[in-house]
Amino acid sequence: MKQLKLTFGGQSFYADLLEDKAPEICSALIKAAPFQSYWFVAKICDNEVCFRAPFV
Numbered sequence: 001m002k003q004l005k006l007t008f009g010g011q012s013f014y015a016d017l018l019e020d021k022a023p024e025i026c027s028a029l030i031k032a033a034p035f036q037s038y039w040f041v042a043k044i045c046d047n048e049v050c051f052r053a054p055f056v
Contacts, residue, residue, distance in 0.1 A: 004029055006049070008039065015049075028055050 003014040017026040035054045 002026070002030065004033070029053060031055075 002017045002019065004017055006013045006015060017029065019026045032054050037051050037053060039051055
């Protein structure tokens, strides 16, 4: 399983890319990586974090 590394506040976290459930989004994230994004709004629900990616 591929992972996306997220770093903010000096801490790094890894998100599993669920390619079987969202193949197009995972492919776009992999293609755009590495990239920087600003968390102008972030919603954390259970194990979900939202941020804007460059292709959105």
